[in-house]
Amino acid sequence: MIEILTSHALNTIQDLGRIGARRFGVSTSGAMDPVALAAGNALLGNDSTAASIEVQTFPFRLRFGADIAFALTGVDCNAVLAGCAVPPWWCMRAKAGDILALGFPRHGARAYLTFEGGIDLPRVLGSRSTHIRAGFGGLDGRALREGDIVPISHTRREAAARFDFGAEPPEVAIAGARASEDGVFRVRVLRAGEYDLFSDAMQATFWSTTWKISFQSDRGGYRLAGAKLTLPAPVEMRSHGVVAGVVQVPPAGEPIIQMSDANTAGGYPKIAAVIQADLWRLGQAPPGSLIVFSEVDYREAVAAMTPVNDYIAGLRATADLFRAL
C-alpha cells in the first residue's frame, strides 16, 4: 500500500475511463492525458486498464508501505524519491518507507503515478476512475487527501524484474506534438454538426483566434476566451450525447471544450471536435495556455492516431525487454 502525505484539491485515481455507462447518464471520467497513463503502465508491464493517481495540484507527497515499483509520467515536476531525483517519464523501485515528493511543474498540467500490479480498488461500473460529482469510483468517490491509504495489488509477475529506466516523452517522440516556439498549442479539429450555421466571418474568427484557456477550466471542460462566436439566430438544440473534445458554443459566444468529466449530454451548437490524437496534449494544457485550432479531415484525423498508438506499443515492447534483462 501507499500512504498519501500531502495532497491538495482534485488529485484523483483515474484509469482509461468508464466505458459503456453513458447510457445511464454516467460521464466517462478517466485520465486527462491517457497517453501518459498508458506509458506508465507500459513501463511497468501492467495491464493497460490499471489505474493511476492523476496529480494536478502540487506539491504532492506519498510514502511507500512496501517495496513497490512505480512509474512517473506526464508533466515534469522535479520529483524526488528518498532524497534522489526521479527523472520524468521514468520507472523505478521504491523501498518500504521511501517518500516520493512531486514539486511544481514548469510546463504542463498533470503527472501520473502508476504502480506495478496496479491500484487495488474495486471497479465500479467497469472502471476505477473517480467520478467526483456522483461520489463513486477511485477511493470512496472523492479526491485524495492526507492520510489516505491506497492499496496496491500484490500480484508481482516477475519478482526479479529490473526497473530504473525511462521513456522518451511523447511530445519529443511524436512529430508536431510539442507547443510551437511562441508557446501556442496547435490543436487539430474536425468540423462538427452545427459548423455550417455559423457565418463565414464567425468561422474565420474561430480559425484565426488565438484562444486562451480560461481559469474557469477543469476536468469537466475548458472555457476559452479570445473572441465571441455568435449565430445569426439562436439555435434550439435537443439534448444529445457528447464526447470529450467537442467544442460547443453557448449563447454568450465563448466556446467550451468538453473534457473527461463532461456531462454525457449537451445542447449547445457544436462547431468542432478535437481529434483523439490531440486530446492528450490538451489534457496537459493548464489554464492560461494559448491554443489555435487547425482543421483536418476525417482521414487525417484517423491517421494522426497511428504515431500515438505506435509510440505506446513501441514503449511497451521495449520496456518488456528492459525488465527481463
Next chain:
Amino acid sequence: MSINHPTAPFVGAPEKDPNISLIGTLAMLVEAPGDFDLVQQGRIWALAEVFSSWPNVQEAVIGVTNVMLAFEQPPEDIGALSASIIELWHRLPGRDANGKLIEIPVVYGGEYGFDLPAVAARAGLSGREVVRIHSEGEYTVCAVASSPGFGYLHGLDPRIFMPRKSVPSLNMRAGSVTIGGMQTGVAALSSPNGWNAIGWAAVPMFDPRSDQPSLMAPGDRVKFRIDRIEL
C-alpha cells in the same frame, strides 16, 4: 456539417432522412427529422437497440429524438455506415413506451420544493393546483442523460411549463422533483441545477453498484404520487 444531405429528395419515400454528423472520429450523432414527438422518440429507441449489437459500437447513447454512437475505433467507411443507418431508419418499426411503470411518492413544496411558488405564479395557478396537475400526469422516460440516472420525462402539462433558470440553484438536493422547460425529472445528484424544484422524492434514482444502476430506462413510464404537500 452534416454527412448526408437531409434536404435531398429520398426517392420513393415522402419522409426526410435523419441528420447524421460526426463528433470527432469516435462518435456519430443521428438526429430524427421533424418536431419532437413520442413516435420519433420510439424510433430512436428501436434504432439504439439495433446499433448496440453492431460491431465496433461501444454504446448507443439515447438523447431527445437522437442517438449518439460511440465507437471502439474510427469507422473505416463513414459513407457506407451513414447509408446503413438511413436505410434502417426508414425500415425499422418504432418501439412503444412499454417499459416498466415507476411510481414516485413526492413531498411537494416545502424546503426542497422551493420553486413551487414561482411555478405557480408563472402559471397563474395556486401551488395546490400545480401539484394536482403535476401528480395527475403520466410521463415517459425519453432518455437517461446529463447526470447519473437522470431521466428526461416527457408528458408535462403545458400549463406548468417553466423555463430553466439562467442562474442555477447552487446546491439542489438529490431527489428534487424538477421542471425544466417542457420536461420534468428527478435530480439524481446533489449539485448545481438550473431546473425548478417543486418537490422531493426519497426513491433512490441511481445505484452505481447495481447491474442496472439507473432506476429509469428509456421507454419506462413514471407517475408521481402526492406523499405530502407543504405550502
